[in-house]
Amino acid sequence: EPEVTQTPSHQVTQMGQEVILRCVPISNHLYFYWYRQILGQKVEFLVSFYNNEISEKSEIFDDQFSVERPDGSNFTLKIRSTKLEDSAMYFCASSGRAGTGELFFGEGSRLTVL
Amino acid sequence: QQQVKQSPQSLIVQKGGIPIINCAYENTAFDYFPWYQQFPGKGPALLIAIRPDVSEKKEGRFTISFNKSAKQFSLHIMDSQPGDSATYFCAAKEGNSGYALNFGKGTSLLVTP
Numbered sequence: 498e499p500e501v502t503q504t505p506s507h508q509v510t511q512m513g514q515e516v517i518l519r520c521v522p523i524s525n526h527l528y529f530y531w532y533r534q535i536l537g538q539k540v541e542f543l544v545s546f547y548n549n550e551i552s553e554k555s556e557i558f559d560d561q562f563s564v565e566r567p568d569g570s571n572f573t574l575k576i577r578s579t580k581l582e583d584s585a586m587y588f589c590a591s592s593g594r595a596g597t598g599e600l601f602f603g604e605g606s607r608l609t610v611l
Numbered sequence: 612q613q614q615v616k617q618s619p620q621s622l623i624v625q626k627g628g629i630p631i632i633n634c635a636y637e638n639t640a641f642d643y644f645p646w647y648q649q650f651p652g653k654g655p656a657l658l659i660a661i662r663p664d665v666s667e668k669k670e671g672r673f674t675i676s677f678n679k680s681a682k683q684f685s686l687h688i689m690d691s692q693p694g695d696s697a698t699y700f701c702a703a704k705e706g707n708s709g710y711a712l713n714f715g716k717g718t719s720l721l722v723t724p
């Protein structure tokens with residue numbers, strides 16, 4: 498069964514450092530997303546990406562965040578200068594159709610900022 | 612502003628019971644309402660979803676009831692099993708032009724043997 502894969506599963510970094518989280522979406526999907534979940538809280542939308550550009554982003558997704566699809570398979574989230582409050586589980590998701598909530602999530606990358 | 616309000620925060624039922632999780636929304640532009648199931652250490656997985664043109668949808672032991680006028684929807688799990696123990700999130704999305712899923716805060720369900 499096709500799945501979304503994410504690396505690393507856990508990253509620990511110092512405040513102010515840059516972090517890149519990587520995702521390999523399901524191969525025939527065209528829409529890509531990043532969500533985050535702070536421990537014990539709800540899943541929050543960060544950004545959606547389609548046709549090599551951001552299609553929608555939330556207030557959380559400020560200038561410290563960026564996304565990129567550097568090749569035909571990877572989808573990355575970069576946090577330029579991490580803050581303590583960036584500590585969370587980051588989920589990548591993909592979908593095959595627009596206008597649908599049928600997202601397929603990866604298992605997440607846990608980011609701990611010290 | 613919390614776009615989707617979910618209750619209860621946690622729920623304990625015995626095996627065979629019917630847990631019910633409720634969600635309410637205000638944004639009338641929402642037109643897609645999925646439920647996601649999340650096990651510890653895993654990402655959310657789509658369980659069942661409904662659009663507002665129907666009042667109920669059933670898939671296996673999972674049923675969504677939808678009340679458009681009240682702007683509420685709920686998840687019922689029939690004949691619940693210990694393996695159903697997980698966190699359940701309701702969500703909502705605006706029409707075809709919207710991409711973001713707005714999640715509720717989640718309900719931690721424990722089904723005891």
